[in-house]
Each structure stands twice: as C-alpha cells, then as structure tokens.
C-alpha cells in the first residue's frame with residue numbers, strides 16, 4: 001500500500017476524514033499527509049481496486065456511457081469507473097465512443113446499479129448536480145490524461 005499524497009509505503013494507514021475512512025481507498029502514511037490530502041489531486045488510490053468480471057465491467061461501462069451522454073464531466077466518470085474496477089482499456093474505449101458521440105443509451109442497464117449500495121452510489125454519483133453538457137473535446141482530453149496517469153501509476157512495479 002502506498003500513501004496517496006507522497007507515495008511512500010504505508011505501514012499504519014491514516015485517513016483524511018470519516019468518509020475516506022469508510023472508503024479505505026486513499027490511505028495516507030502520516031497525519032501530515034492526511035492533512036494535505038485533496039481528493040481532486042490525490043484521486044489515484046493506494047492500492048489497485050479489485051478486478052471485476054467481464055459482465056460487471058460491461059455493465060459499469062454502460063452506466064458510465066449513460067452518465068457521459070447525460071452530460072457528466074468525463075474526468076469524473078472516468079475516475080469513478082477506474083475506482084470501481086473497470087479496466088483502463090474498457091475506459092479508453094468508452095472515451096473514444098464519447099468523442100465520436102456514440103456511447104450507450106441503454107437506460108435499462110442503470111436500474112440494478114442504483115440498488116447496489118455504496119458501489120452503486122460511487123458509480124452513479126448520487127451527489128452530483130446535473131450541469132450543462134461537459135462533453136467538450138477539452139474535457140474528454142482531460143479525462144484521457146487522468147486515464148494515462150492511472151495507467152502509468154499502476155504499471156510501475
């Protein structure tokens with residue numbers, strides 16, 4: 001496990017707040033690191049999320065596609081998918097589809113995920129207000145950079 005702030009090895013995980021303590025994704029190595037923790041900047045978790053099976057991945061990707069279609073910011077959707085265990089290659093495919101405007105519109109896929117507790121809330125992003133369409137090419141490029149950061153981070157030994 002590595003510290004999400006300074007990337008040092010974590011022996012005794014410290015979390016920034018009660019929410020992070022529940023999520024257990026963003027461990028810090030010390031109280032000092034926990035104090036400088038910024039969820040926007042330190043969003044790559046301390047350990048790679050557990051792998052999910054192909055069916056689950058397909059389903060989560062469809063939900064992500066639906067969120068993108070509804071105008072959620074691509075960077076936020078990409079982070080949620082990666083944290084949910086969707087593989088970078090599947091996320092990349094979705095981003096490419098978004099740029100082409102051909103992402104899934106199958107709303108039926110979204111129903112089960114709403115009933116899945118914390119993971120559903122994580123993916124569905126319950127607290128996020130629907131704003132204007134954020135699928136501008138710039139936002140898609142930002143999301144792609146986030147994806148590249150993730151891939152580079154977990155490619156390291």
Ligand SMILES: [Zn+2]
Pocket residue numbers: 003004005006007008028029030033
């Ligand atoms: Zn640290």
